Amino acid sequence: MSETGRQDRPTSRDVARRAGVSQATVSLVLGDRWRGRVSPARAEAVRAAARELAYRPNLAARSLRLGRSRTVLLVVPALTNEFFARVHAGAARVAGEEDVGLVLYHSPEVVLPARDPFASASASLAGVLASSMAAESLAELGGGGLPLVMLDSEPGRGGAVGTVNPDIAAAMRLVVDHLLALGHRAFGHVAAAVDSWTFAVRAGELAGRLAGTPGARLVATERAPLTIEGGMRAAERALAAEPRPTALVCDDDLLAAGAVKAARRMGLRVPEDVSVTGFDDLTLATALEPELTTVRLPAEELGATGMRTLLAALGGETPGGARLPVELVPRGSTARPPRAAGPDGR
Amino acid sequence: MSETGRQDRPTSRDVARRAGVSQATVSLVLGDRWRGRVSPARAEAVRAAARELAYRPNLAARSLRLGRSRTVLLVVPALTNEFFARVHAGAARVAGEEDVGLVLYHSPEVVLPARDPFASASASLAGVLASSMAAESLAELGGGGLPLVMLDSEPGRGGAVGTVNPDIAAAMRLVVDHLLALGHRAFGHVAAAVDSWTFAVRAGELAGRLAGTPGARLVATERAPLTIEGGMRAAERALAAEPRPTALVCDDDLLAAGAVKAARRMGLRVPEDVSVTGFDDLTLATALEPELTTVRLPAEELGATGMRTLLAALGGETPGGARLPVELVPRGSTARPPRAAGPDGR
DNA sequence: CTCCGCACGTGTTACGTATAACTTGGGCCT
DNA sequence: AGGCCCAAGTTATACGTAACACGTGCGGAG
Known part of the structure; x- marks a missing residue:
């Protein structure tokens, strides 16, 4: 070299x-x-x-002179996950508008970064934007005392200067209420086997919502790695429960795709025999047949707002947290349960 | 600020x-x-x-002192396309190993970058890695005379110091031969409506291969934007041709997903009535039912080899071009054509 | 005994920028 | 007419690093 x-x-x-x-x-x-x-x-x-x-x-000279840089580090688990790619896109857009640099660190594993992200990018960073999963481990890492904004993570955690979250609780509520309205009472949860705030909220909200509804019941909870294959195996287990769930709530569209495959493999039709819902509204959702009922999390907005929040913090403001609205996208993978057990007549 | x-x-x-x-x-x-x-x-x-x-x-001071940096710019159309996310992952891996920085520019549109990528990242780049679609427009942009390695682009084009390509021609050959062996003779091509070398090769190779096979015929070619929706519309048109193609060759897995939807919408079964093939082997491919027959392009390898090629060039070597092997992944979306028109008996 | 050369370090400088501190000429007010 | 202040620049310096060009002893060869 x-x-x-x-x-x-x-x-x-x-x-x-x-x-x-x-x-x-x-x-x-x-x-x-x-x-x-x-x-x-x-x-x-x-x-x-x-x-x-x-x-x-010459940006190097400028950074040296100023002792600061207009470069932000974005930490994500992996860009091959479309959700994070979209977060990045949003952050990059704002970075472009505000003329700040954006460098990327994606932890090879979904857990602790193998190498210190600040080592490679220590080109005098102005701040850090860390998204779910990555954020938690990073909080402990300290980040060299850099201003940190966490995305899709527990508010008021660690030394973060701000937090930006999609309204995960509301999202789960939308999904559950949608299924309840269709008449479902026996639920299965295909959960992400990732120890992260965002998934904890989903589990909690689902359980809470069902507990508050007479007759409704969470029949099975199966955890799976965030892949189609993982979703398939978990859904197979969930669908083997007694009584069999008529609706599978999945923490993620990938898991949902696996769940659909599992149902088919067991001779069940979607949505006639079992309804399936996802999370995120990935491209995948409209590729499936039937198209996947899911809840759209504003990934781009998450990245964009996160970046703006960080820049505000760097500007001396104390922005606190933001909560982003979510939206249910009802499509073909949900329907009334078999044996028309709907409570509201017809 | x-x-x-x-x-x-x-x-x-x-x-x-x-x-x-x-x-x-x-x-x-x-x-x-x-x-x-x-x-x-x-x-x-x-x-x-x-x-x-x-x-x-302090990297800023070091860069200033050295008058050069160990930072490479990667230009891709969009990271939300899994293929490019994987290219990035490969490049990032090698960058980490070799301790060079990696900054990213993704042109908002698949065409010419809206803003000069070098403006934002002009932090004294060592070289540029540009992937298909992005590469072509960049070649004209000049790139400030930086060493440039092009990925999945026409070899020997522009001032590139090297080119790294998946063997696109071989990939298309694998697909066509697979379908020919199954007995297909009437082909439809769902092509990407993108003016890029990689797609030109696919079209050329498909046409050439079919021309060299007695009885085989390219019944329809329909161009579409690189989305599921686009693939669906194009496939609808292709399937309306006379005689109806028994096999749809799609330039991309997204297009193929759309093609499957189109076929179903027209009352055709996949693969019994029409076979569908993709390109890239995205995550999507195994989410579909039936799973998609596709050809795996080594995206990570592309990014990794590209990075290594660039670093070699920066080290004074003249690496030239590399061709990466591809692999057919036969799955459920292809089968013998209806009316068993196979030439090879049975 | 002198002198060379090697082993082991150090002083100094330049990279390109931003900015504090200074200079200069002219117009305006008293 | 004299003083002063403002507009319009300029000079000088520091940021942290890498590397060139020098010291300095000390051991051995002549």
């Missing part, structure tokens, strides 16, 4: 020479804080020179 | 003071080029001091 391509880009001094001013003036003009310090004519000359030379400020 | 958190991290001078040596020695030791210049005892003392202070070199 040597000779890493050196760029001979023009410096602010080159621009200064060309515009016939001092380097300091260039810095003032291009930094857009020249008002009242430089005449409009000269300012324009500087800008012209910069344009002609295709000048780009 | 102000007061972006300043970190008061220890500097190499702090380490030097603590170890009782000069800053230069610290630089030598920690840079691991002290052999024969510093006694082992002192070197160890320096390392100990660095450890105790939790010293991390």
Whole structure:
């Protein structure tokens, strides 16, 4: 490893020479804080020179000088999970708008990062944006005292300066109420085998909601890794319970896809014999047949709002937490239970 | 925007003071080029001091000093497409191993980047890794003369220092031969409506292969945006052709998912009435029922090899191009055509 | 005994930027 | 007319690191 391509880009001094001013003036003009310090004519000359030379400020030098950077670290478990890819997209959009850099760390495992994320990216970070699963382990890691905003994680936890969450409890409520309204009473829960706040809330809300409804019952809870295969195995176990659940509530669309496969494999029709719901509204949801009833979590918004929250915090504000609205997307994978056990007539 | 958190991290001078040596020695030791210049005892003392202070070199200062960086820009159309997320994962893995930074630019549109990617990331990049679709537009953009490795793009194009491709032609050949062997003769092509080398090769290879097979015929070619919805509409058109294709070759698994939906919507069974194939082997492929016959493109390998190729180029070597092997994954969405029109008896 | 060379380090500088502190000329007020 | 202040710049410096170009002893060879 040597000779890493050196760029001979023009410096602010080159621009200064060309515009016939001092380097300091260039810095003032291009930094857009020249008002009242430089005449409009000269300012324009500087800008012209910069344009002609295709000048780009050297960010390394700027960071060094300022002792800070406009770069944010986003920590996610894995981008191959569409949900996190969308979180990233939202964060990246705002980062672009606000002209801050965004670097990414995705922990190879869903647990503790193998290597210190700050080691690789220690290019003087301004703050950290950490999403569920990743966030919890990161809180302990300390993060070098950087301002931290947690996404889809327990509010008021750790030293986070802010928290941004989709309204997970409401989301689960929407799902359960939808199924209850259809007449379902025997529920199965295909849960994510991940120790994370967001999934704990789902389990708690589901159990609570059913406990508050006479006649409703959580027949089975099966935990699974967040894959189709995992969802399939867990759903197979859940559907073997007695009495058999007429509705499978899945913590995730991937799990739901597996659940549908499991039902079919057991000779059950979806949604006639068993209803299946997911979480997230991934692309996957409309690929399935029937299309998956799910609840849309605003992933992009999560990333975008998280980034804005972090930037606000960096600006000195104390933003606290935000809760993002969610939306039920009823599709074909849910229907009235077999034997029309609906309470509300017909 | 102000007061972006300043970190008061220890500097190499702090380490030097603590170890009782000069800053230069610290630089030598920690840079691991002290052999024969510093006694082992002192070197160890320096390392100990660095450890105790939790010293991390300031990357901004280092980049500034060196005039180069160990940061690579990866350009992809969108990470929400699992294929590119996997490319990124591969590139990120190697980047981690080789201790180079990786920044990401994903063009909001699949076409030309809205903003100059180098503007945001101009933190002195060492090189650029650009994947299909993004690569083509980038080649014209020039990239500031940075070493560029293109992924899944036309070899020997533009100023690229290297190219890494999955063997797209072989991939299409595998698909077509698989279908021909099953007895299919009437083909439909659900093509991506994206002007990119990788899709041009698919179309060319499909046409060529069929032209070389007596009795085989490409009945319909329909172009679609790379979404399930797009695939569905295109497949509907293709299946309306006369004679109706018994096999739909899709440029992508998303398109294939749409094709399956279209077939069902028209009252056709998959695979009994029509076979469907995809490309990429996304997670989606095993969620569908029947599971999708597809060809696995080594996305992670693509990113990883691309990164290695770029690093080799930066090291002064002239790596040229690499071709990555692909693999047919036969699953349930393909079968013998109806009316058992197979030529090979039975 | 002198002198060379090696082993082991250190002083110093430059990278490109942002900004505090200073300079200068001219207009306005008294 | 004299003083003063403001507009419009400039000069100088520091940020943290890497690496070049120098010391300094000390052992052995001549």
